[in-house]
Amino acid sequence: MSMHTHSDDRMACPSCDQLYDMSGLEYGQKARCGTCNHLLASYRKHAYAHVVAFSISGLIFFVLACRYPFMSFKSSGMESIMTLPQAITQIKGEGMWDLAILVACFILIIPALVMVLTGALGISLLAGWRNYWAKDVAKLIFHLQVWSMVEVFFIGVLVSLFKIAHMATVGIGIAFWSYAAFAIFFTLMLSNLDTFYTWKRLEELEP
C-alpha cells in the first residue's frame, strides 16, 4: 500500500487536535477521542442505503405535514384550523414578516432542503457516481444541518398544546403525526451521514 492511501485515514479530533489513524475502525464501531471523548466517527453498514430510504420516507411525510391540518382550536362555537404554511402566513399577517421568515426557514425550508440534498447525495454515493456536484451538495448539507430545528419545533408544539388545552378544545390533525414522523426520519437520516466516511467516499469518487 502506498503512503498516499494511508494518509486518507488520518483524522484530527475537532475538539483537541489529537491525530488519529482511522484505518482500524470496522463496521458497526464508533471512534471516540481518547483525550477529550469527542465522537470522531461512526462506521455504519449500508449507511447510504439507509440515508436514501430515510430521506424518501421523510419527504413523503413532509408533504403530508404541509398539506393537511396540523391543529384545530374550538372556542365559543367557532373553530380555527391551521396548516403549517398557514401558520407562517398568519405570523406575516400580524406584521412580523421577519419572524415568519425565520420560523419558515427553521421548521420547513432548511429541513426539507437538507432532506432533498442528503437524499441526492446518498443516491450518488450509493451508485458510486463520479459527478461534479456531489462535493458542493455535501458542503451545503454540512453547513445547513445546524440550522434545522425540526425536533425543537416539535417540543414547542407539545408545550403549546399544554398551554391552550384549558382555553378551548384543541384537536390534532394528520399533519401533526406526519411532522412527528418527518422529525424522526430526519434524525435517523442525519445519524447515518457520518462526516468522516462521507468525505472519504467523496474523495474516492473524485471525477
Place this chain on the structure above:
Amino acid sequence: MSRVTAASKGLASCHLCQKVASVELDKCPRCGTALHSRKSNSLNRTLALLCTATILYIPANICPIMITDQLGSSIESTILGGVVLLIQMDSIPVAAIIFIASVMVPVGKLLSLFYLCWTVKFGSSVSSRQRTIAYRITELIGKWSMIDVFVVSILVALVQIGKVLVIRPGIASIAFAALVIVTMIAAEGFDPRLFWDKEEENHD
C-alpha cells in the same frame, strides 16, 4: 509528555470536511474551504457576538413576547410573565420546560461561553478535557432555546377566533430569536483546541 496533534506535525484539519492536510496550504485540497490550523480570530469573534447577545437579552426579556386580545381587553406577557402564569395555572412541568429553555439555557450559554473565553486568555484550574466537554454541551443545547419562539408562533397561528380571542406576537419574539441565532454563531466560532494549546504552552 507532549501529545501528537495535527498542529505538532505541521498539519491542519479542515473545519468543514475534516481533511488533514499540510498547514501551508491555503485551501483544503478536498473541499476547497479555507484551511486554518485553528479557527481564525475565534476568541474576538466569539466575544463580539456574546456582547451582541447580551444586549439582545434586554429587549427579549423586557418587551412582551405575546399579546392576547380577549373581548376588547389586551394582555401583554413577557417570557418570565408567561412562566409565572403557568405556575399559577398549576402547569408546573410546562413552566419548567419554558423556564429551562428560555431563561436557564440562554443565560447559562452566555455565562459558559464568557467563562470559556476568559480561561483561554488567563488559564484555568479546570482541566482542558472538562472545559471541552462543557463547550460541547453548550454548543448542543443552544438551539433548544428556540422553543418559546415556536410556542408563540403556533399560538399566533392557532388562536384566531374572530374578534373574541386573538393572540399576536410581541417584539420580544424576534429579539429572542435573534439572541438564539447570535449565540449559536458565537458557539460555532469558538475553538476548543485553544484550551489544549494553552495547556501545552504552560508545560513547555
